[in-house]
Structure formats: structure tokens, C-alpha cells
Amino acid sequence: MTRLRKEQTVGLLMVLPALLLLTVFFLYPLGNSFWMSFHKWPLFGKPKWVGLDNYIYMFQDERFWESLKFTFVYTLTVTPMLFIVALGTALLCNSKAWGTTFFRSIYFLPVVMSFATASYVWLWLYSEMYGVIIFALEFFGFGGEKKNLNVWKTGTSSMWAVNAMVTWKFSGIQMIILIAGLQAIRDDFYEASKLMGASLWQTIWHVTLPLLRPSIALALILSIAGSIQAYEQFVIMTRGGPSNSTKTLVMHTVDMGFDYFKLGPAAALGVIIMIILFVLTVVQLRLFRKNY
Amino acid sequence: MKLLIKFFLITFTLVSVTKTSFSEELIVWSRGGWSDWIVEGFNKKMADEGKDIVAINNLIGHADFQVKFTAALSAGERVDVANIDLINVPYYAAIGALEDMTDFLKSQPYYDKLNGPMLALGSYDGAHFAAPNAADVSGYVYNKKLMPTPPKNWAEMTSMCEDFAAKGQLMIAWPSKSYGGMIFTGMPVAWANGGSFVSKDGKTAEINGPKTAEWFSHYQNMQNIGCVPENVAVWDWPDKQDAFLAGDVAMIGTGNFMINAVKDHSEKVDAAFTAFMGKDGTKNSAFIGGDLIAIPVTTGAKDAALEYIKYVLSEAGQIEVYTKNGGIPIRSDLFDGNPYLTDAHMVFANASTVGDVPYTTVYQELMDPWLVANQRIFSGEDVQTVLDEQNAIMQKIIDAGH
Numbered sequence: 001m002t003r004l005r006k007e008q009t010v011g012l013l014m015v016l017p018a019l020l021l022l023t024v025f026f027l028y029p030l031g032n033s034f035w036m037s038f039h040k041w042p043l044f045g046k047p048k049w050v051g052l053d054n055y056i057y058m059f060q061d062e063r064f065w066e067s068l069k070f071t072f073v074y075t076l077t078v079t080p081m082l083f084i085v086a087l088g089t090a091l092l093c094n095s096k097a098w099g100t101t102f103f104r105s106i107y108f109l110p111v112v113m114s115f116a117t118a119s120y121v122w123l124w125l126y127s128e129m130y131g132v133i134i135f136a137l138e139f140f141g142f143g144g145e146k147k148n149l150n151v152w153k154t155g156t157s158s159m160w161a162v163n164a165m166v167t168w169k170f171s172g173i174q175m176i177i178l179i180a181g182l183q184a185i186r187d188d189f190y191e192a193s194k195l196m197g198a199s200l201w202q203t204i205w206h207v208t209l210p211l212l213r214p215s216i217a218l219a220l221i222l223s224i225a226g227s228i229q230a231y232e233q234f235v236i237m238t239r240g241g242p243s244n245s246t247k248t249l250v251m252h253t254v255d256m257g258f259d260y261f262k263l264g265p266a267a268a269l270g271v272i273i274m275i276i277l278f279v280l281t282v283v284q285l286r287l288f289r290k291n292y
Numbered sequence: 293m294k295l296l297i298k299f300f301l302i303t304f305t306l307v308s309v310t311k312t313s314f315s316e317e318l319i320v321w322s323r324g325g326w327s328d329w330i331v332e333g334f335n336k337k338m339a340d341e342g343k344d345i346v347a348i349n350n351l352i353g354h355a356d357f358q359v360k361f362t363a364a365l366s367a368g369e370r371v372d373v374a375n376i377d378l379i380n381v382p383y384y385a386a387i388g389a390l391e392d393m394t395d396f397l398k399s400q401p402y403y404d405k406l407n408g409p410m411l412a413l414g415s416y417d418g419a420h421f422a423a424p425n426a427a428d429v430s431g432y433v434y435n436k437k438l439m440p441t442p443p444k445n446w447a448e449m450t451s452m453c454e455d456f457a458a459k460g461q462l463m464i465a466w467p468s469k470s471y472g473g474m475i476f477t478g479m480p481v482a483w484a485n486g487g488s489f490v491s492k493d494g495k496t497a498e499i500n501g502p503k504t505a506e507w508f509s510h511y512q513n514m515q516n517i518g519c520v521p522e523n524v525a526v527w528d529w530p531d532k533q534d535a536f537l538a539g540d541v542a543m544i545g546t547g548n549f550m551i552n553a554v555k556d557h558s559e560k561v562d563a564a565f566t567a568f569m570g571k572d573g574t575k576n577s578a579f580i581g582g583d584l585i586a587i588p589v590t591t592g593a594k595d596a597a598l599e600y601i602k603y604v605l606s607e608a609g610q611i612e613v614y615t616k617n618g619g620i621p622i623r624s625d626l627f628d629g630n631p632y633l634t635d636a637h638m639v640f641a642n643a644s645t646v647g648d649v650p651y652t653t654v655y656q657e658l659m660d661p662w663l664v665a666n667q668r669i670f671s672g673e674d675v676q677t678v679l680d681e682q683n684a685i686m687q688k689i690i691d692a693g694h
Binding site for chain 2: 042043044063128129146148150152153239241242243244255258259260261262
């Protein structure tokens, strides 16, 4: 056996466990979802091939379009919110001033809490009867003279309420990604910018942000992918209400599969979500790769 | 001597193995904590009778039960007895997931005393696939400190609402954010008024009928008067319950389980119960929730499962285990002389004889338009317009089937 052959065999053996895991836990379920999406899949008895019927059923279902629309609106609103807060805290915590490590830990702390726990905590904070946030907002005049503010009253206010929680919960992880990017920028760029008389804003705009591009790309891809798959926060905090106005695509998929047991249409929905994620990720990668 | 020791060892081993092999295990799936008491009682009874049947309770949370049970059925996993949320039983019966127990049930002397709507919900194509097990019955709870006597009809309720509003107090609240809460405590008021959710065969959506619309309008009217929390359109079950227990609201819809829950709130609440009534107060109704008990087709011990169900439905199971722990018996012949049924329990027991529960194989999917109807109406939209729209969606779901 030649040395090259030997190395190839060893390499193959090394990746085999990962390949097996990938096959069992990703490729097989993925293939199965595709297969299921073309069948009427009963709990008992044999599945029946129905071609594109499940996709047609989904596209004709108003609930699908409502949840798709909401998912996009949520993604478009929460992503900039998260990014702006993360960038701000990253810039602040990247300085070498005293206490930055402490503040980094504080900002990162919500990330370690489970998403469900965070949702329940914020649900309580938003409580009409006991919620600290509601008391604070009413103190500043929200909710009118009667002081009966309830953030779940409309779809828009519900979404912003959830967005605030998600920003609090996840801006820490984005901050860490951005700090890593910031620390990879060489000091001489800043020195050159200073020598050329650039203001702080000009330095951020013309030096920091362009050089931070790979980290921004990673943060945005993670944020958008997470938002398209939004589930727990809305199940716990809004239950899709009021009147289905905050029902996400994944919530609709779970309802279809595990509440209504329409497994074929649910699989079709899963495939649609996967295609959306794939397209969005490819577009983002291309956009951010352009000027490296 | 060695030979003798060998003989005893072999005999002992054989006896042990034989004993273990013949001890029949019965795998019970449940979603309520009370099932532990039933299983305990059953195992004691089997031991007393010298029968080698041991029931093992697989207690699963309410929220996860349906998904896990369906996955188990689909995978062919052995489940001998299942205590299923009654509302989902028509679906399981329709897909052939449950054993036929018609002969068994009809042979029981108390067959005609079993709760009718629950029995009907366990039936499909004229056969019984599930038996009544544990009933959660709905009704109003009111705080005598705020409301000495409950309203007897809708006119009286409206008049009391005006009095409360004039004093700046809240009279009633309901959980518009909870589809289960609204069908449990709202729909029965419509039923008592002659309204309907779906037709008896489950094939026609009927929430836009005049009698159901009349109930929605009645509640919406109380909102307009001002005796209802302003944000009731987005209130959940705990919101209205907390408000009641805090003494902020005089009455709410609830279930028999509230009898125990109010005991520790005597400072602000002096609770009493009354049944849901129709417009003129001549008819009462209730939502009969809870569990039906069934034998899945994946059972490996059908006879032992029937023995278990027999115990659940017996006087020992229904009185000494279930009613003793706060439940309402599902046999009407066990109401009289039942030492554990207080006056409060009797309100629910009597309501269970006139209550109802919708029969449909697509219940979960229908809850979506039902919830939307509630939230839109209690946000101030026109009752009939909303009901017509949501009824059409419900009909579409029913027509598409399961």
C-alpha cells in the first residue's frame, strides 16, 4: 500500500463516524421528508403517492401565506434590531477601558438561558397585572389614562414585544462574533485613519465595517436562519395570536404535522422552509463575498 | 448433600422464572396525575384476588400526550390501555387505532348510566371504541363577597353588569386567547341557548347559527357596558383565574377542578358554583371534558386491559379513587349517596348530565378558526360577519377531512 493510499484510508476512517452521524441524523431524515412530501402519509396503512398534491394544498392554503408573510416581516424587523444592538455593544466592549470584560459577561449572560425560559420570563415581565415592563411603560404614558396597556392586543405590538426579548436574548452571541471580528482588525488601519484626520463615525463607516464584513456575514446568516425558523418564542408568548397574526411558518408546520396529523403537507412545508433557507443563505454569501 | 443443594437451587430458579414469566404486565398511558391512584388501586385489587396482572403507569404530560401517543401507535409500540383526551378520540377511532369494546361495554349493568356525550364521543360507525373515564365539567365560579347570588338568566347578568360597571368594578372575564378555554367555558353558554359548534355527525360547521351568535353578542355587550376587563380579547386562562382569585373579578367560567383550587383563597374569595345558563335561564349546559379510556390496537394484553377498564368504571374506581380525589363520576348512578360529592361537586355532576362535547375527527384543526372568531369578536368586530367567515373556514377543514 502506498503512503498516499494509506493516508487516504486513515482519513476516510477518521471522517467515517461523522459521516455516519450525518447520514443517520441529517441525510436520511432529509431524504425521508422529501419522499413524504409526495405522499399521503397515514399513521396506519401504506403511504400513497400523490405527486405534487401536498404542495398544491399548501399553496392554496391561506394559513400558509399568512404565516410566510409574518415570518418574513419578523425576520426583516428582528435582524436589524439584533444587529444594531450587537454592533453597539461590541464596539463598546471592544475598547480597552476598565470593566469591559464585566460588561461583556453581562451582555452575554442571557445567551446561556434556554429560549423557553427566557420567553416565560419575558411573558411575566409583560403581564398586564404584574409586569415590570408594563408598569414602566405606563409610567411613561403608554396605555392612556386608564393604564391598561397590553402588548398582546395587536399583531404588531406582539411582534415588537417578542423582538425585544429576542434581541435581549441573542445580541450577546452576535456581540461575541463581532468582537472576534473587531479584534482581528490590525491597529495600523486605525492609526492610518487617525493620521488622515477621520472622525469616529468615518472610522467606523470606512474602516471598521468593511473589515468586519466576514463577521457581519456570519452574524446575519445565523440571525436570518434563526428567524425563519422562529418557533418557541411565539408559541410561548403569543401562541400565534391575536387572530393568527403572529403565527410563523414553523408553527404552522408543527400544527399541520403534530396537531392535525397531516404528515404529507407538513413534510411539504418542511421542504419549502428548507428551500427558503437555502436560497437566503446563498444570496447572503454571494452578497458578502463580493468585496473580500 | 451436593445433589440436594443443586435440586433446591434449580427448583428455586425455575419457580422464580416461572413466576416472573406469568406475571402479566399492563402498560397504561395516562396524561393526568390521578391515574397513579387508579393504577395503585387496580394493582392492589389484582394482588388481593391473587391475579398476576401488574399495571405500569406511563404518565405523560398533558401537552405531550397526543404527539407521543400517536408516534407510539404509528411505530407499533405496545400500549395496552390509553387514557386519551376525549376530544381526540373520534380521530383515533376513525383511523382504526382502537380496539372495539362494544360487547364489553354493553354487557356491563351500568351501561345506560354512563355519561352519554362521553360515550358518544368514543363511538364510531355504531361501535364503541372508548369508555368514559374521568370527567372535567365546566361551570361558573362566583365570589360571594362580590356577588352574593349568581345571575339566573342573561337579562339579570346584563343588569348586574351595569351595576358593577357603575361602581367601577369588574364582573366577569373569559380567556379569549385560549381556544380550549373558550370552548370549555364559552361554548356551553351558547349550547344552553340552543347554539351549536358542529352538527351531531361532525360534518357541518355551525358556529354562525343565530343562537351561538346571540351568546357572542351577549358577552360583547357586557364588554361594551364596561364590567369586563378591557383587554379580555388577549386574556389567557391564567389571567382570568388570577384576577378571580385576587378578588378583582366576580365570576369566571371554570371547571370542577376549581373546587380544590379556591380553598386557599378564603381571604378575598368566598367561592360558589353555578351552571352555565341560556338566555332565559331555563336550560343549563356544560362542556364535558376529561379522558376516555381505550385499548389501542397495539395492545399485547387485551383481556387484562378489559379487566383494568372494568376496575376504572367500577364503584371502587369511580368513588373510592376518583371522586375521593376531587373528580366527578362518569356514572350517574354513583351520584346519590356518594360521600365525596359536596354541593359544589353536585353542580358539576348535574351539569354533566345535560352537557355536551363536539364530535369531530378534525377537532384540533377546527380550534384555529374558533380561536380567531373569539379574538376578533372580543376585539370589537361584528359578530355575524366574523362567525360567517370563520364558519366557512371550519367547513373547508371538515370537508378536507383528516
